[in-house]
Amino acid sequence: MMKVKQAALAAMFLGVSLSAAAQEKQPEPLQYGAQYTGMRSDAAMDKWRSNRFGQFIHWGLYAIPGGVWNGKTYNYAAEFLKSSAKIPTATWDSLMYQWNPQRFNARQWAKMAKQMGAKYMTITTKHHEGFCLWPSRYTSFHVGNTPYKKDIIRELVDAYNAEGIDVNFYYSVLDWHHPDWRYDIKSAEDSVAFRRYLNFAYDQLKELAVNYPTVKAFWFDGTWDNSVKKNGWWTLEVEKMLKEVRPGAIVNSRLRADDHGKRHFDSNGRLMGDYESGYERRLPNPVTDLKVTKWDWEACMTVPENQWGYHKDWSVSHVKSPLELLEMLVHTASMGGNFLLNFGPVGDGTIRPEEQQLAAAIGTWMRQNGDAVYGCGYAGWEKQDWGYYTKPAAGGNVNMIVFNTPVSGLLKVKAPGGVRVTKASLAGATLRVEEIAKDLYLVHLPQQRWTAPQRIVLETGGAAKTDRYQDAKT
Ligand code: H76
Numbered sequence: 001m002m003k004v005k006q007a008a009l010a011a012m013f014l015g016v017s018l019s020a021a022a023q024e025k026q027p028e029p030l031q032y033g034a035q036y037t038g039m040r041s042d043a044a045m046d047k048w049r050s051n052r053f054g055q056f057i058h059w060g061l062y063a064i065p066g067g068v069w070n071g072k073t074y075n076y077a078a079e080f081l082k083s084s085a086k087i088p089t090a091t092w093d094s095l096m097y098q099w100n101p102q103r104f105n106a107r108q109w110a111k112m113a114k115q116m117g118a119k120y121m122t123i124t125t126k127h128h129e130g131f132c133l134w135p136s137r138y139t140s141f142h143v144g145n146t147p148y149k150k151d152i153i154r155e156l157v158d159a160y161n162a163e164g165i166d167v168n169f170y171y172s173v174l175d176w177h178h179p180d181w182r183y184d185i186k187s188a189e190d191s192v193a194f195r196r197y198l199n200f201a202y203d204q205l206k207e208l209a210v211n212y213p214t215v216k217a218f219w220f221d222g223t224w225d226n227s228v229k230k231n232g233w234w235t236l237e238v239e240k241m242l243k244e245v246r247p248g249a250i251v252n253s254r255l256r257a258d259d260h261g262k263r264h265f266d267s268n269g270r271l272m273g274d275y276e277s278g279y280e281r282r283l284p285n286p287v288t289d290l291k292v293t294k295w296d297w298e299a300c301m302t303v304p305e306n307q308w309g310y311h312k313d314w315s316v317s318h319v320k321s322p323l324e325l326l327e328m329l330v331h332t333a334s335m336g337g338n339f340l341l342n343f344g345p346v347g348d349g350t351i352r353p354e355e356q357q358l359a360a361a362i363g364t365w366m367r368q369n370g371d372a373v374y375g376c377g378y379a380g381w382e383k384q385d386w387g388y389y390t391k392p393a394a395g396g397n398v399n400m401i402v403f404n405t406p407v408s409g410l411l412k413v414k415a416p417g418g419v420r421v422t423k424a425s426l427a428g429a430t431l432r433v434e435e436i437a438k439d440l441y442l443v444h445l446p447q448q449r450w451t452a453p454q455r456i457v458l459e460t461g462g463a464a465k466t467d468r469y470q471d472a473k474t
Contacts, residue, residue: 032232033258033266035239039296040274044248048217048275049296050375050393051119051166052333053366056300056342057109058170058308059152060127061095064347067311075316078344079127079309082176093177096131099146104349106152106159112351113165116359117366119374120166122219122340123156125208127170127309130177134211138203141177157212166216168250169208173201174222184226194227198234205238209245218242219277220255229261239273252277252298271295279337281306283328286335298338301328303358310344314354322361323403326453329362329373330401334388336377369455372399380464382414387453400424400443400456411443411456416464423459431456 039045058079067078069085076084082092113121126132134153135144143152157167175181180197182190209215228235235256242249253264256272266272275296276284283299302308303325305317325341332339341362343355366373372390379391379398387403402411415421417439424431424443432444443456 027268027270030259030266030268032236032256033268034270034272035236037270039294042248044216045250045274045296047166048120048250049338049377052338052373052376053118053329054120054122054168054298054338054340055113055116055118055165056170056308056340057121057123057156058127058310058342058344059133060124060309061092061099061129061131062127062309063345064095064098066347067307067313073313075313077306077308078311079129082129089176092129093131093141096141096146099131099143099347100148101347101349104148104152104155104345106155107162109156109345109351110159110163110165112356112359113160114163116363117370118165118341120168120216121156121160122168122170122217123153124170124172125153126172126175126204128172128174128176128222130172130175132204134208136204136207138200138207139178153208153212157214161214167212167214168217168219169212169215170219170221171201171205171208172222173220173228173255174225175201182225182227185230190227194231198231202234202238202241206241206245209242209249213246215246215249217250217252217274218255219252223254223257224263226261229257229263232257232259232261235272250274254278275338283332284335284337294336296338297336298340299328299332300340300342301325302342303355308342308344310346310352319354322358322365323453325358326362326365327403330388330390330403330453333373333376334378334390334401365452369401369453372401372455380416382416384412384414386411398458398460400458402445402454402456405445405450405454409445409447411445413441413443413458415439415441415460418462418465420461421458422461424456425459426454426456 060079062079062081065081067074067081069081069087074081074084125134130141132139132142134142134151136142160167178197178200180193180200182194182197185191185194239251239255242251251273252275253271253273254277257263258266258272260267264272264276264278275298277298279297279299281302284297304314304319329339343351345351375394376390376392376399379389381389381398385404386406387401390399390401400411413421421433421441424433434442434444436442
């Protein structure tokens with residue numbers, strides 16, 4: 001009795017009615033739902049989180065036609081050409097006899113990624129077309145049976161690891177090549193065939209985890225069809241198997257479906273897998289997507305509007321500039337996420353000049369300012385129009401990364417309650433900090449025009465009274 005009264009009183013103080021509190025939904029017991037709540041804090045996950053900037057690579061048979069089939073250019077995503085141009089599977093699959101990237105040099109790719117500042121690389125071991133970049137013993141549709149013969153995945157893992165870059169594996173569950181793949185389960189035959197398919201994919205994933213022991217994470221794709229949603233148990237089996245074979249392994253939420261076919265987040269609203277990977281060609285909205293709780297996440301981004309694999313013609317859509325992509329990277333870090341920037345190498349093994357130039361330009365900025373990105377996350381300061389705050393997770397000064405310099409040269413800074421700004425500096429030079437109201441400052445920029453985002457370091461005193469993630473409004 002007493003307890004109820006206390007609860008009622010507490011509820012009144014908290015501004016919620018008792019009935020609402022009492023009605024709060026009990027979590028439903030799930031067999032295949034989230035395996036834990038909150039964020040992982042082991043060394044492998046800490047490393048993944050501190051990487052912040054990754055290189056995505058889409059490479060497969062689609063890199064050979066590059067979006068052009070029988071003289072006709074298909075503007076939809078190059079890696080979907082088989083479907084856009086309605087090419088029969090046997091015809092598409094025979095592209096493997098042309099797979100001979102004589103100019104491929106894994107060490108050059110890895111050097112370019114290193115120069116760009118990437119801390120991890122995610123490679124398509126198998127995209128929707130089903131072609132495997134490693135010599136899998138579970139299919140003959142792999143690189144070992146092409147004129148090139150060599151194991152591309154091995155070359156890449158070795159070269160990137162030698163540069164100190166983590167390698168992660170993208171794997172498409174959807175498979176246009178495998179006869180047992182099903183989009184839905186509508187008959188007993190479907191369920192028998194699809195069961196064979198799931199065993200095949202499980203075996204391939206185990207093969208990847210066993211044969212490439214330095215792999216850090218698995219990036220699943222092509223998991224949205226009913227067939228997979230009806231087999232949530234399999235997605236959990238895969239998560240468990242990968243973590244057993246490779247302790248510390250990380251899987252994305254996109255792999256997962258629960259007992260009811262709910263994806264990414266289970267029927268109790270809990271994130272499945274280790275990080276949310278639903279932000280594709282967009283950054284999350286910090287208010288609607290991230291306000292409820294904190295979880296790890298990654299956004300993946302194309303350079304043109306929607307091309308992942310190599311497409312010969314980039315003229316039909318806007319091609320993002322290094323500055324636009326840098327802004328997305330910094331914005332992502334400021335909201336506590338990782339940014340995975342895509343590259344689509346050419347069929348001959350080279351990287352197109354546009355991507356090389358882009359990597360070089362991003363790298364130039366990252367060499368000077370990378371410590372405001374790597375290991376950094378949400379700073380807990382109210383977003384301002386000039387750009388983004390970041391703060392090292394390990395503690396340290398707050399960074400202001402200025403993308404939009406106001407004509408006035410005055411940068412508004414609203415400190416969290418309890419925090420004082422004691423100093424602001426830009427490239428070692430102290431800037432004037434004017435306190436104009438409680439917790440409100442103006443940082444005076446020198447009268448100068450910039451062609452690159454500027455990074456200001458704020459020294460502070462005191463401690464924030466609250467650190468509410470919801471405050472990161474944009
Ligand atoms: C749709 C789709 C796929 N998901 C992206 C990450 C690319 O792999 C694209 O082909």
